Amino acid sequence: MTERYANRRSALFEELPESVGTVYVAPSETLRYLSGLSMHQSERPTLLVLSRAEGPAVVLPELETDRVADVLGDDVPFYTYGDATDPTQAAREAFERLADGRELSGDAAVEYRSTRVLEYNLLTDHHDPESIQDLEPAAAALRARKDESERESMRKAARITDHVLQETFEEIEVGWSERDVERAIEKRVIDSDADTYSGGIVTVGERTAFPHANTGHTEIERGDLVMIDFGVRVDGYFSDITRTVAVGDPGEECRQIYEVVREAARAGREAVAEGVQYQELDRAAREVVDDAGYGDYFPHRLGHGLGLEGHEPPYLVDGNEATLDVGNAFTVEPGVYVDGVGGVRVEDDVLLTEDGAEVLTETPRELRIL
Incomplete structure (x- = not known):
């Protein structure tokens, strides 16, 4: 990922309450703003995972890895899943591998407007739904200041x-x-x-x-x-x-x-x-x-x-x-x-x-x- 997007991600956490330790970004224009990655929503869940403590990671379908790597680079860990009768369950298993290897600390934030139930349900085994905050005010504040x-x-x-x-x-x-x-x-x-x-x-x-x-x-x-x-x-x-x-x-x-x-x-x-x-x-x-x-x-x-x-x-x-x-x-x-x-x-x-x-x-x- 380029320095431009890294700076934006750092600025995002400055806009968020200190209690938020992990951010999940579903396919959206905010995903594009924070990473340069443009993806449409499909039946296959995708999440960019950001943390105060660690670098970014991605949960994504296996068939998207080449395209995503072209944008994010090879140093971002991918947690992939293959096609299945139930892609949501396959994505959940990939998310569990991510959770086993990373500290999903603090409250979580997601953009309510762009995060579907498909993605949201991946988080609730690791974050109390009452503690999941709306990312949009912080993301909107950044996106409103055009460089x-x-x-x-x-x-x-x-x-x-x-x-x-x-x-x-x-x-x-x-x-x-x-x-x-x-x-x-x-x-x-x-x-x-x-x-x-x-x-x-x-x-x-x-x-x-x-x-x-x-x-x-x-x-x-x-x-x-x-x-x-x-x-x-x-x-x-x-x-x-x-x-x-x-x-x-x-x-x-x-x-x-x-x-x-x-x-x-x-x-x-x-x-x-x-x-x-x-x-x-x-x-x-x-x-x-x-x-x-x-x-x-x-x-x-x-x-x-x-x-x-x-x-x-x-x-x-x-x-x-x-x-x-x-x-x-x-x-x-x-x-x-x-x-x-x-x-x-x-x-x-x-x-x-x-x-x-x-x-x-x-x-x-x-x-x-x-």
Whole structure:
């Protein structure tokens, strides 16, 4: 394992209570963050085992050893198991071999959100379930502080997203369906330097009033709003942007809604500063929407953390008294959604650097009429 990941693992224990002596990490983005290892969850349990007293070890399927060794190196002990009718029982036997050879001291920590019962049950013969703590607060605190390498990956992802979106705008026309728009985006992402298309939502006309609808087959008519929400991944790191455009004149009410949302987004971005509570960003944007009379039509938080996941802590929502720190990356995405009329969302990716707020996404925010 490289020094970068070793430093992250050491920092993780500094974030955890002293009582936690052993950490178990199932396949997840936190596993990738702490080791560089990217694995999907399957019927075969896998655990990275970290300890204050000893170096890392891995419980894993035998057929994964070559791939995992390529990332973790040969100095990390593997406790492997072969395929069996019951892979969970085979994994338990491998875990018992690990427990026989290592001191599983202190309380344990696992990430509640990513650890399945399959992995969790491996631990309970050696740790009192009452003493097993949630790893996520400590892992999230580390992951929220992006280093320069992570920042560069996110900048590149944002640049690609902007370019794809601008080119797609030039192609959209009356008669295109929501799926046509998304397909055009996907094709451009494939031809870009992004690792993958990370998914998206395209809605048209009155369906823009649904904040999180599935992309469908509704066709664009003259005067329709078109809401496009998508991102890409670069080196594992996400971008996430939303722009709402019009194909022809959308009418006075939609224009009014658009300007309210654009101003709310500006207020949210301008509130970004080190030491400011996350809830204050939400409040700054929401005040604009409330004052315009659309408060009941802004049903979601202002934004979410961004990094190895498209949605990760911290969350920009009322009640989150945590404060912004250098290295934090997140979205600012107010929206107003009026049934029978339409909706508008404007979303940007923001990074807090030593020099202040850096808005990564640069696609113009003024209403664009195609």
